[in-house]
Amino acid sequence: MEPFVFFGGKGGVGKTTVSCAYGRKCAEAGQETLVVSTDPAHSVSDVFDQEFGDEPESVDGVDHLHALEVDPDDEVQNHLDDIRNRLSDQVSAAMVNEINKQLEMAHQTPGAYESALFDRFVEVMRNAEPYDRVVFDTAPTGATLRLLGLPEFLEGWIERLMAKRRQSIDLYEKAAVGNNEPRRLMEGDPVLNRLQERKEFFEFAGGALQNDAAFFLVLNPDQLSVNETARAIEQMHERDLTVRGLVANKLTPSPDDDENGRGARYLRDRVATERERLEQVRTEFEPPLAAEIKSRTSEVKGDLLGDVADELDVDTNVETPTYVS
Template sequence: MERFVFFGGKGGVGKTTVSSAYALKCAREGLSTLIVSTDPAHSTSDVFDQQFTDDPAPVEGHENLYAMEIDPQEEVDEHLMETKRALSDQVSPAMVNEIDRQIELAHRTPGAHEAALFDRFIDVMREADYDRVVFDTSPTGGTLRLLSLPGLLEGWIERLIEKRATSIDLYEKAAIGERSARRKAEQDPIIQRLKTRKERFEFAGDVLQSDAAFFLVMNPDQLSIRETARAVASLAEYDLDVAGLVVNRLTPSPDDDENGRGARFLRDRVATETERVETIEEEFDEPLVAAIETRVREVKGSLLEDVAAELDIDVT
């Protein structure tokens, strides 16, 4: 199994339950495992009855298991301040206020959330010293935008570098001559910063392609199935293959001798969900790695152990 494992899907399908169960399964097999929540709902703390922060912390009562929760808004704020500091060093004092205003506006635009979160995402991949890192991601749309960033931003930054170099070349040739212009471009701090960011995105792109596995979680309903089909197609556009599908919250069957109104409802529901599961197995090329029944209470403790045992996903 790849070192980085991602669980995604539409909101409310049970990604946190499944990703936490898989992380526990890895830890039980002796792998040093970190589960990372990038979902703003942050249910990981609820699963383990322990509050987590942006720094990895041992999960109480579970050897080899660690958890952290990334706060997207904090990442946006930090990204904003870091960008301000970097650009303020490169412009005249008269420009600082205008730069600050433009950066504030930029961080309110669509995509700013994903860009800021992706920086932290890269830091985790580069710095996490664990055998397995499991990501409990935000709902599908946000996850897909996040995973598409390496390819999109690499090309964008490359064009920025080219434009910056051309600008310096033309300006400095006019001011100080051709040889000094080349030297000025090589030493330009903005170009160096852009190159550093390009290297970060290249690293992320390589990891996602070569050392990451993607699983999608769904419920046995048509909306969830259609959303999953779109997610599979979108990931394929970025050359990211889905390793498997998890159907969560299946209705348990009543006992054979039960014939009341509730039992009849459950049998009809089970029949409908069985058809949906058969549809999934017929229409998706990706394997179904788990079909998990609804539990009568929140999945934590021994129930999480049970779900972990139901996941037919490789650990080693």
């Protein structure tokens, strides 16, 4: 199995529970494991009954297991502050105030959240040397698909910006007269250097996701969840990302044969409907079911998390990365 494992799916299907359970399974197999939450709900702290921040912390009571929770608001602010600092060194003082105004407006614009969050989880992948396995508990499907689509979209966009910048510098160089130095030089241009850094960043991200990451989708046995899972599989295929397997979560347990009350009849009807949905998944979807996890009456944490980990038929062995060095 690849070193980076992502669990995605519709909101509320139990991605965090499955991610934490798989992280525990890997840790108990002796793998140094990091669970990373990119979901704004931040339920990893709830599952482990322990507060986590932006830096990896050991999970109490589980050897080899660490966790961190990415705060989207902090990441957006850090992202914009970095842009502000870089631009402030490259423009006149008169422009600094205008830049600050524009960046404050950008804080709430569509895409700021995705861009900042993407930078953070790619940074985690680039600096994953202390860990054998990194498990990502992702945001709901739509947000995750937008994140995974950023390398392809932004790499091409940056290439176009670099072409425009080179054209601009070339015109300035040609406009230099006599012994006058051109106002801008191609070599050492800070804007071109920054764009090149971003281009290499997105090239790394695309290569890491396609070569060293495995994707699993968590679903519940209801039609809405099944339909969204089908769409997610198709959209990830369009991005050359393969869904390795599916995890059916929150399955209704069957009542005992001798139970015939109203509750038992309801449960039997529900179980029958869920089995139809699971059969649809088995016959119509290419990725196999890696687990069928029944609902628990108590919150899944502690020993119950270990029980869920045992039900996950997902390999814990770590393959040598083929792209990430």
